[in-house]
Amino acid sequence: MVENLALLWVFASLSIPVLSRHDEFFFDKFNGLHNNLSLNGAAEIEKNGVIRLTNDTRRSIGHAFYSSPIQFKNSTDGKAFSFSTAFTFAMVPEHPKLGGHGLAFTISPTKGLGGALPIGYLGLFNASSNGNFSNHVFAVEFDTVQGFDLGDINDNHVGIDINSLTSNASVPAAYFVDNSTRKELNLKSGMTIQAWIDYDSVRNELNVRLSPSSVKPKSSILSFHVDLSPILEESMFIGFSASTGVLVSSHYVFGWSFKMNGKAKSLSLTHPPTFPVPRKKHMALNICISVSTAFVLILFPIAVALPLIRRTKNLDVIEAWVLNLGPRPFSYQELNQATRGFKDTERLGFGGFGQVYKGNLPNSNTPVAVKRISHESKQGLREFICEIKSIGRLRHRNLVQLLGWCRRGGDLLLVYDFMPNGSLDKYLFDEPKTILSWKQRFKIIKGVASGLLYLHEEWQQTVIHRDIKAGNVLLDSELNGRLSDFGLAKLYEHGSNPITTKVVGTLGYLAPELTRTGKPTTSSDVFAFGALLLEIICGRRPIERKALPEELFLVDWVWEKWREGAIHEVVDKRLNGKYDEMEVALVLKLGLMCSNNAPGARPTMRQAMRYLEGEVGLPELLTPPDK
Template sequence: MVPEYEKLGGHGLAFTIAKSKELRGALPSQYLGLLNATEVGNFSNHVFAVEFDTVQNMEFGDINDNHVGIDINSLASNASVPAKYFVEGNSTEQELRLKSGKRIQAWIEYDSTKQQLDVTLSLSSSKPRLSVLSFAVDLTPILMDYMYVGFSASTGLLASSHYIFGWSFKMNGQAQSLDLSSLPSLPGPKKSQMPLILGTTLASAVLMVLATAIALYVIKKIKNMDVTEAWELDIGPHKFSYKELEKATSGFRDKELLGFGGFGRVYKGTLPNSNTQVAVKRIYSDSKQGLREFVSEIESIGRLRHRNLVQLLGWCRRRGDLLLVYDYMPNGSLDKFLFDERKMILTWQQRLKIIKGVASALLYLHEEWEQIVIHRDIKAGNVRLDSELNGRLGDFGLAKLYERGSNPSTTIVVGTLGYLAPELTKTGKPTTRTDVFAFGALLLEVVCGRRPIEAKALPEELILVDWVWDKWKQGAILEVVDPRLRGDYDESEVIAVIKLGLICSDDDPDKRPTMSQVVRYLYGEVAFPQVLVASDEYNGDRLEDFVHSYPSSSSYFERVSAGSSVDCEAASFRVDGS
């Protein structure tokens, strides 16, 4: 396995036994090319695989980004271990990086009498005595009379090259080991096409009759070609062609338009080769933040894998056109269900499931991935709903990544009014606790069916969290619940979510919980702290604090509708809209 760029390795590959060599319905960009989201875990798949995986997918409980796993009808491995090998005569494990570019020999052996599967790895031609993975399993329910044996892989957003130099297979016996010295070498770098282009150009000079036609053709090609810049090399080489996305969206017709905002437009599309439905975000070419947010979104979400994140499938750039390709979410965004009267009314159980899904995604971003990811724009409009109304967090255009133990350096305040933590107006530095504050606003928004700032509300109801606090102190907390639920909810669950929303909305960031604590509260694993009973200690006219921090904001606030995205630096505001 050879990644295009050393630190940006793509997906791994899998030795596979399946009932069909086409693997119909499998996604080319995910799930090792074996399955798709609806088929994962289906017993009718009859798919057995040994994966050599170089991506840690939290959705399937991967142990790390360098492991060997045994998969049966699913990408959630039945057994897995970090990649390693043994040297003959030495029982000490040796570390093995799968994407090191070295030739690795693997032995996969199944003994049907003992019902045991063994996987052995080596960097030499001789097979070590010790296997790296042994697993007791009966493959009888999986194997059919006729099966196909081979290899499968998916490209992912960040590409790696996978080479099979040789392989041997045998039924009812031991397959022959390979002599690594007799195998071919890695292919060299691709040859430059420049001599051919130059030759064509010189030849065209001789043929004066064709010169004009050739020149016009070349100009047209250059005008429409994808120019690769240095930053593109840092985020990986994989991308869709512009023609492919143009065809998928029927030429970006208005009929395929899903939504639009300050960043650009989102279109529904169907990829011509796989019939996969996608959402294509087309960023405005004159957007001041367009290219920066485009690169940020690819860098931040390109390698993230979680069932409650909107999956980025790829990207495209042609001249001023910046395009991002995502999983299609047939039910759109959460805010449409909360505030659009034409949409169905979400039940309490549906809302609770969405809340838990977003909390799980934030826990992954803050604490479970290899870097810390701060989303910086958590709101109902950025929560997408799939076909089963599962909540998926999307839109990572403002996200920031940083290494654990370091601090984000940015001092520019970005986000959406009503979701901005008060300390952002003082320090400008986003943290995981500022994300928690925004999540608290989202919790109250989902329970109450109201935006964090209701511009048309009564003065005492203008700021949602202040209004909820007042009702809490009055002992009338259930009065804040969305009246469209018509009392059809579990009171204890609703009160617990409101409590959590208030705790997350504390003015003091140190008093806000971490996302791991939030998830434990949501699932009832720990009791809520008693801080909420001391409501007289609450000191929050947040709008007044906000205006005092930025005196120039008072006139702006009158013109900014709730839900608008702002980018604040020093004492000025720039309204982008959302």
């Protein structure tokens, strides 16, 4: 008995971290006998001493944090300390070529990260908290799914995240064999990879290195100049976070070292650890499950009178229902030929849950835009049906016209009028090649307002768009603004109460009441329209992370300038002062009215349209309730 206890003590001591006054620890493996790690969600320690952050559960989160907080800042001058960490990890996706979704090394004020979501948020943030400066979260992400809404560069990258999953800097995953030879590294290959993250507080520089070996490369793949002092609090927790989505992946951490004000020890990969490989599942089964789920959640109210049928027949029911909506079905061969085999050179960009290609219909040579929705996503199929349902019968000069659709196996395709001038955001942000005049901008504003009025009041049902933003306003050959991307739209009978649903949309355009009620309304669309008005005038996004603190939130900045009587200071400098001052003041004032935190204080789209047309004057602009 004594011998067994002695052996147990020796085994446990191998995994107990070596602590010092410099906050240093080293785990060459993990086990459940010590309490130096705090696990939650799907995270667990396997019998072989490996942390498995996620398993084959969809939309799950796993956290593994060092139990004790670590002092990251000098209490006298508030300057962050230098730190260094190394860890070995592997990602084993359910399907070899698809990730699901990734992991992140994290420094956070808490171990719990309450309210965080899986999928693209990696268990760190949610739609409301993503991008908030109050988060005080620093992370280095190892991402294996390209999140278009988060600006991901690809589906195999490393990114530096400060308070947001929109990376401050990112690069494709790779490593240096020597100082100059760079080799690609597939994060979702299942191979064991070592990562080193070093922060130099003197030089304010963060460096990330990767390698499939035990040797730390001399050159970093990602170097970023940043002072973490304003981000980090005095006492922080460190650890790992991972998540899955519709596609899953097992995210493993094998060993981990950390040192404050020094260099963390590298881990040996001479004898790489073994770990279980998830059992592969048939893709066809996943698609079938996704389709049947979409039928239950979306089409059941319509098909309630239909007899219950076998799941394998649900696809035919969906097609028959869609067929009666108006837009004609295209053959896959037509669209494949139109887009030259969906060639990369024909790709226009990325839409909701898919890629958009330019095409010319074979028989008529009519230019079209073809959105190809990812067939791996259940949400993608819902969007496919929702777009046909919501805009299949809509007819308005300021809406992008849906011409037809196609479904071939897992390929889901929507065909639209081609908008030769692309999306409005390309003319407003960063360094646009063409600067829109004020006359052109005012025409776009009135066009979008007219389209929204049609959706809210003039069609046979109330249509709530739910994702109004510059990126979803397309410009035709005459630079008329047309609303597009109805994948998130909701339809209601006029006068009925909207139901509670999942909060979706884009940060900066979300009405504040949505996070409380979960009910999208015409008023929440008006709030997003207000943000759109301000960004068209100012030539910047609703949340500009590179701006000065007082200019971070566009609506707050415009309010401040309005009170100071200096509204000319917010107008896009690229207009060079060439604009109608009365029209600009009108649109600014309307934008602030629409952006009011109180839904009842916002105008309806009919009122907004009357203001824009000069039929009635705007009322006095009151200070927002929270000012």
